[in-house]
Amino acid sequence: MLNFTKLVQNEGIKIFTKIGSWVMIAFIPILVIAVALLCKYANEEELTVNNVWEFLDLCLSAIPNLMDIVTLFTIIVAAGIVASEFSGGTIKLLLIRPFSRSTILLSKFTTVLLFGLGLTLLLLVTTMFTGGMFFGWGGASELHAGAAFSNAAYSWRAIGYSGIELIVMVTLAFMFSSVFRASSMAIGISLFFLLTSGQLAYVLKQFEWSKFLIFANTNLLSYVDGRPLMASMSLSFSLLMLAGYQLLFLALAWYVFAKRDVSI
Known part of the structure; x- marks a missing residue:
C-alpha cells in the first residue's frame, strides 16, 4: 500500500510540474468570477440569478x-498520462522499477481521478463562495423551477450526476491514452468525443438501438429534469450501461498496457 501511495505521489508530481496544469487550476476560479460578473450586470432574463443556489445551478x-470545463481539463491529463510515457521514452524507466504493470496503470488512473476530484472541489468551493458574495446565501429550501424538490437537493443531484459523467469520460480518455502511443492522438480523439457526444446522441436518437451507445446515457441530469433522450430509457438503465462501458474501457486499457512490448 505504501509503495502504491508513492507511485500515486510520483504521478502527481509529474502533473504539477507542468505549467499547463497550473493554468487549468487558475482558470477555474477566473471563469467562475467571470460568469458571476456576467450574471450580475447583464440584462438577459436567462442569466437572472437571485441566490447562490441558482448560481450553482x-x-x-x-x-x-x-x-x-473540468471534464475537459481532466480529459487532457488522462489522455496524455500513459501515452506521453511512450512518446517521451520514459516508459522504460518506469517499467524497470519493482512494480507490476497493473500497479503502475492503476496508480496513473487513480492520480487522474484525484486530479479531476480536486478540480471539481475547486469549482464547487469557488462557485459557492462567489455566488454567495454576489447573490446572497439564501434560497436553499426554495423549490427548484420545474422540479418537486429544493434548489439545494437539485444542485447536489447535478453535482453527483456530473461527477459520474466526468469519471466515464475520463476513463474513455485514459483508455485511448493506453491504446495509442502518441499523446496528441489520444487527446484529439478524446476531445472529439467530448465535444460531439451530445450532438451524436441527438442525431441518432431516431434509432432505437442508439440508446445502447455510451453518449446516449451520459446526460443523467436529463432524468431529473424529466427530459430523457428516449421515453424507453430510465436512470437505472443509463447507470447500468455506463457501468458496463466503464468496465470495458478499464479492461481494454489494462490489456493493451500489460501486453505491449517495450524494448528496454
Whole structure:
C-alpha cells in the first residue's frame, strides 16, 4: 500500500510540474468570477440569478457548463498520462522499477481521478463562495423551477450526476491514452468525443438501438429534469450501461498496457 501511495505521489508530481496544469487550476476560479460578473450586470432574463443556489445551478446545468470545463481539463491529463510515457521514452524507466504493470496503470488512473476530484472541489468551493458574495446565501429550501424538490437537493443531484459523467469520460480518455502511443492522438480523439457526444446522441436518437451507445446515457441530469433522450430509457438503465462501458474501457486499457512490448 505504501509503495502504491508513492507511485500515486510520483504521478502527481509529474502533473504539477507542468505549467499547463497550473493554468487549468487558475482558470477555474477566473471563469467562475467571470460568469458571476456576467450574471450580475447583464440584462438577459436567462442569466437572472437571485441566490447562490441558482448560481450553482446555472454553472452546473447550463449548456455548456463549468463542469464541462473540468471534464475537459481532466480529459487532457488522462489522455496524455500513459501515452506521453511512450512518446517521451520514459516508459522504460518506469517499467524497470519493482512494480507490476497493473500497479503502475492503476496508480496513473487513480492520480487522474484525484486530479479531476480536486478540480471539481475547486469549482464547487469557488462557485459557492462567489455566488454567495454576489447573490446572497439564501434560497436553499426554495423549490427548484420545474422540479418537486429544493434548489439545494437539485444542485447536489447535478453535482453527483456530473461527477459520474466526468469519471466515464475520463476513463474513455485514459483508455485511448493506453491504446495509442502518441499523446496528441489520444487527446484529439478524446476531445472529439467530448465535444460531439451530445450532438451524436441527438442525431441518432431516431434509432432505437442508439440508446445502447455510451453518449446516449451520459446526460443523467436529463432524468431529473424529466427530459430523457428516449421515453424507453430510465436512470437505472443509463447507470447500468455506463457501468458496463466503464468496465470495458478499464479492461481494454489494462490489456493493451500489460501486453505491449517495450524494448528496454
